[in-house]
Each structure stands twice: as C-alpha cells, then as structure tokens.
Amino acid sequence: MEAFVIEEEKEGRPSLLFIHKWMEAHPGLSAGFSSRHGGVSDQELNSLNCALHVQDAPANVLENRKRLAEAIGFPFGSWTCAEQVHGKKVTKVTAKDRGKGKESRELAIQESDGLTTDDPGTLLTAFFADCVPLYFFDPVRRAVALSHAGWKGTAMNIAAETIQTMRDAYGSRPKHILCAIGPSIGQCCYEVDRNVAGRVEEALSSDGYTSEWTESDWRQVRTVKPNGKVMLNLKEANRQFMIKAGILPTNIEISGLCTSCNTQLFFSHRKEHGKTGRMTAWIALSEVNG
Template sequence: MANTRMNSEPFAHGERNTDCSVLFLNEWMERFPWLSAGFTTRRGGVSREPWNTLNCALHVGDAPEDVAANRIRTASAAGFEFDAWTCAEQVHGSDIGIVTKEHRGAGKMSREDAIAAKDGLITKEPGIMLTAFFADCVPLWFVDPDHRAIGIAHAGWRGSVADVAGKTVEAMRSIFGSDPSRMAAAVGPSIGSCCYEVDDYVIDQVKAAGEISGDVFVPASVPGKYMLNLSKYNAKKIAKAGILANRIEITGYCTSCHTDLFFSHRKEGGKTGRMAAWIAIREEVTSG
C-alpha cells in the first residue's frame, strides 16, 4: 500500500525509553511537541498465549490484570499516567463521542464504564489519552494544529462504509471549528488488500456507499470474492471530507502479513489480542 505523501513509513519505533514495543507517529510528534500519537505492537507485554504478549483489549478473554498491566506500559510509553487512558466500547459503527474532562479514565479498567457505543472520539482537553483497539480494522488519527484538537477512529468495513472517517472530521469542524484543509490525518496498520478477501455482500455495501469506491477493490482468484483495500478507501473518505492528500499519512504495514509484529483476527482465526492506537495532548506543553 503506497503512502499518500510518498515518503517513508510514518509509523516507526522511536528513541524513547519504554518497556513495551510501540510505534510512534514521529513526524507529527516532532512538528507538534504538544502531541503524543502512536500504535502498539503485539510485543513487550505480559499476556499469555494466544494473546501474547501486549494485548490491550478486555473483550477477548485475556486476564483483566494482564490487560491492565499492558495498558499501564502503553500509557507510560506514550508519556502519560494510566489515569489518562480513555476509551469507548466499539460497535463497528460511525457515531463520534466528544470527550470532556469528565470522561477522563473511562474504560481504563472495565468495559462497563467505557464511553458507550462510539467508534470515534474527539477532544481538545489536555491530559486525556484517546485510545481504540484493533486487530485488522483500520486505525485513523486526526489532528487540528490550529485549535489543538485531536480525534481517533476505528474503521472496520462497516464503519468505513458508514464513513466514520468523514464523520470524525465533520465532528471536529462543527464542535471545535476545525478547518479540514488545515488538518492532518493518518491511516495506520490494518489488513491490506493483499490479504483482505471479502464476498459480494461486503462489496455491494461498498458500492452502495458512493462514488469513491470504484478503485478500492479488485476481483480475487475465486469467483464472487474480492480483495478490498480498506486503507485506501478510508484515505479517500478523509480526502472527500476536506483533508488535503499531502496531509494524509498511510502506513505500509499489513497486520495479516506481519503477525510477528501485530495481532491479526483473520490470520489467527479470531483467537488473538488487540493493538491499541492512541492520541493525546500533553498537559505540560499546552502553551506556545
């Protein structure tokens, strides 16, 4: 999968002291020192098989105490206390949650107190670590440097068709006054078109969703099957929402091709862990 900006891989291990293996959006963090953004790998945690080792999700059958330990490690790597960890119960939809100070820490230890039924989260509050969980679905990051507003979204094929990407951009525009042409977005590690075979039912939904879908899938070798490029599809949705193509980063990582580094729900038969994506505004550098 080609990077929209045609530059080097945007997600990379940084020179930061951490006891777990995470990838940082290094260029963003260099340009915006008030920002922390990245994605975990499957390495460097405490979970046992089949969630070994850095599983960050509570809904996959892993021991809750191991998940908590992995989340604590991830928060530390991101530069935050665990109390900042804030997440929603994802439902493969396109509803966007506006995160305030009162939401800080939602879902960090329990699914029951997570933000309900949201696949996108946005905030302007410093000290809140927006997080979401993935094992083949597409992670999306958004930043508005003018208003210091951020967003994160979880895009499986259903959420992609429902335009969770565009709805996140629109929510930031309407709530924070963000100008999409001044924003930046990133599309993170997910299952690639090399590995993501789907059937007519899925492709029919993609086709019905609109005019940008024509070049995001190709027929597979099996009749009635197609290879779907969800990363490209979401990048097109982001561009349609007004973010300029040269401000959209796209990873080259496929989670299914790299199960040494990532969890893959499809490649591993559904019994696996989840990576966490995060984005947060640092409290200590909110001025200037």
Template sequence: MEPFAKQSAGNGSVTLTLSSWTERYPQLSAGFTTRLGGVSAEPFGSLNCGLHVGDDREAVVANRRRLAGALHIPFEAATYAEQVHGKEIQVVSRALRGAGNDSREKALQAKDGFVTSEPGVFLFALFADCVPLFFYDPIRRAVGLAHAGWKGTVLQIAKATLETMSAAFGTKPRDVIAAVGPSIGACCYEVDDAVISRVDKLLPELPGSGNGTEGSSAVYERKTDGKYNLNLQQLNRQIMIKAGILPAHIEITGLCTSCRTDLFFSHRKENGKTGRMAAWIGLKEQ
C-alpha cells in the same frame, strides 16, 4: 516514507510512534502498539490491550499500565470505549478522562470515534485488522481517533469524526492532518459480494476511487473465484478527501496486520483467537 516509527520502551513494550507528526508537533502524542512487550500469555502474547477477548483481566490492565508508562502519561489519562463497528463519535471532556482504562463497564459505551481538545486527555481505541484513523487540527489543537472496519468505513466514520470536530471545536477540514494506521491490507483482505455491494453504493460519491480497474486509485480488485480484495486504507483516504482534507495532508502506513503477525495481532489471520493493539492520540499537558 513510512509515517510510523518503531520504538522500544524501558519497560519492554514496543510501540509505533506517528513520528512524522510528533516531530513537527512536540505537544502531540500519537501512535499504535504492537503485540510485543507485555505480560499476557498465549494466544494473547503479549501486549494485549483488549479486555473483551478472553484474556486475564489483570494481565490486560497491567499491559495498559505498561503502555501508559511507555508513553509517559498517567494511566488515569487513558480513555477507552466499547466499540461496536458503528459511526457514533464521542466528544471527550476532562470529566470523561480515564473512562474504561481498567473496566469495560466504565468505558464510553457504543462509540467508535473520539475527539477532544483537552490537554491531558488521551484517546485509545482497539484494533486487530480494522483501520485506525488519526486526525489532528494544529490550528485549534484538537485531536480525533476513529475505528474503521468495513462497516464503519462504509458508514463514513472518517467524515463523521471531522463533522464532530467542526461542530465541537470549529475545525476546518482543510487545516486537518490525517493518518491511516496499521491494518489489514488489500493483499490479505478478501471479502464477498455482500460487502462489495455496500462499497459500490458509496463509490460514486468519492473522488477517484474506481472499481478495481484504475490502478493505484482502485479500492478493490475482483478475484477469479468471485471474491474481492478490498483496500480499506485507500477507501478511507478517499472518504477523508471527500470530507475536505487535502490529499497532501493524509499519510498511509505500508504495514499490514495480517502479513506481520510477528508484530501485530490479526483477527483474520489468527482465526479470531488473538489480542488487540491500541491506537492512541492526545495532547500533552504543559
């Protein structure tokens, strides 16, 4: 069953709520935006949330304000970072609440993962094919969000996020639920030997990843032209399992950003000139 459910807000923005979580945990807000319902002009039409892609700054900030309104959270609670395809994780205290919501200069710098246990602090990360990873510890009421392109994936940012939650909040991986959000799927993600060589170094550490010959557990498949189709969603799932999250606690979307450019921005499909979706997670204030 698809864990993300489409919702249209009164202000026109269209989002995907992680409804399988929010129905169980009403204090939690989590999900992923679409490209629909904003004010940006083409080629960023229309709910572009990225300040770094060449779009008009005022339009992007208006889109971010529209998104906060759709989520029924204060714009001042939305916290953004400058992402660099690494594995550095930021513990977001209330003092950092709202960083980067209207300016790249004020964003959390050089971070690709964020965790918090503070109600009223909402974490946002930007995507246009890379994999959004969501984490929630319902015992200690802590949340995490990570941005995993192929570089962040092989650096095991999922593991780094869990380790940071454990150190900061006492999180135990077996208590955590996780979700892999909309991103480019194995159907569309073609890579070369340089990427696969990095993946191959990681595979022996992982449970049941395979090398393209083990059916549904495989993380890549070799093509006749010598290239490979890589399944970043499955690879991140295996890294989560290795880090201690129970397989039954991990949900994966069936949505591919490259297949569905009617719904999503896709950096690869649109040749790099496109907008960004935002993933978000946070705990509501009582």
C-alpha cells in the same frame, strides 16, 4: 517512507510505533500504535493485549495498558476508551470523561467507534486487530480524534463523521486537519464478499465522487477475483473518504504495514482465526508541552 516508526522494546518498555513526522512537527502531540510485544499476556494473547473483551485476565490487560501509558509519558488515569460496536458514532470527550473505561468495559464510553477531544491530558485510545485506525489532528484548534473503521465503519463513512464532529465541536476546518491511517489488514490479505465491497463502493460513489474514476482508479480500492470474491483496500477507501470530506491529500499519512502479513509484530484477527489479542491506537495532547 513508513509513517509509523517502530521503537523496539527495551527495559520493560513495550515495542511501539509512533507517527514521528507529526510528533516532531507538533510538540505536545503523541500519536501511535502498539505492537504485540512488551506485555504480560500469554499464549495467543502474547503479550501486549490491551483489550478487556477478549479472553484475558483483566489484571494482565491493566498491566499492559499501564506499561503503554508510562512508555508514552501519560498517567494511566488519562487513558480513555469506548465500547466499540462497528458503528459510526463519534463522541466528544471532555475533561470530565478522562479515564473512562481504563479499568472496565462498563465504565467506558458506550457504543462509540470514534472519540474526539480538545482537552490536553486526555489520552484517547481504541483497540485493533486488522480494522483500520484513523487519526485526526487539528493543529489550529488543538483538537484530536481517533476512530475505528472495520468494513462496516468504513462503509458508514466514519471518517467523514469524525471530521464533521470536529467541525461542530471545535470549529475545525478540513483544510487544517491532518489525518493518518494506521497499520491494519492490507489489500494483500483482505478478501471479502461482493456485497461487502459493494457497500463501500456505494458510499464512496455518493455525490458523484467517483464519476470520473477509471477501472484502474477502482483497482486501488478493490480488485475482483475470478471467483467473484473481492480484495478490498480499506486503507485506500478511508483515504478517499477523507479527501471526499475536504482533507488535503498531502495531509494524509498512510501506513504500509499489513497486520495479517506481520503476525510476528501484530495481532491479526483474520490470520489467527479470531484467537488473538488487540493492539492500541492512541492520540493525545499533553498538558505539559502543549
């Protein structure tokens, strides 16, 4: 069953996907992913573009972000985001950081592809168009995290970096952490050069993790085409990095949705040749129900 459940656009509320299973089991938790519908941006950014770094009018982006925040029951002032740089740095966010980056890139948390907080009321957000959103929730320590993993972040193992940051900051234990891997480009559509796949394989293979793997295990992560190009499965690679870091496989939700196969629903950087908008992944604990 698809982990990210879509709720269609209605009465000015954008079309959003929610991790229903988590939200039903954990009142006060909100986690999900926006579609491209229900905003005010036009042309290739039609219509819920949430990122300021693409060629969009800032006023449109802010209106789109406000609509999203309102739809999920958070004040716009709680919207917190970082300047994503395809790195592996994960930043601990406290109440004093709340709202950083909501209206400008300059005021965002700088150079960070992961955010974590235990502050109820801080809405962690990050932006995507094919890259993989990674969600983390520790129900014991009541802490959340959100990371951005393109192939570089995946190969740098930002998944493990996020888990380690939660351990250091909140005393989270991997066996308690729930993870989710959101809509992103699937193995069906993600062709890369051999060296890109090699970087991911190398990182996965450290500490003997893949020493027992058969060729069919490897095919879950990547398949090599006759022309030498590789179809890479970033979702599965991140799932394996999570397991390698001590997350229980039964605690990992994974979306089957490919952004590149579904441009009627999502922005896709690859499919739309870079001329496209960005979706928002979000995770937060609310102050009211927590």
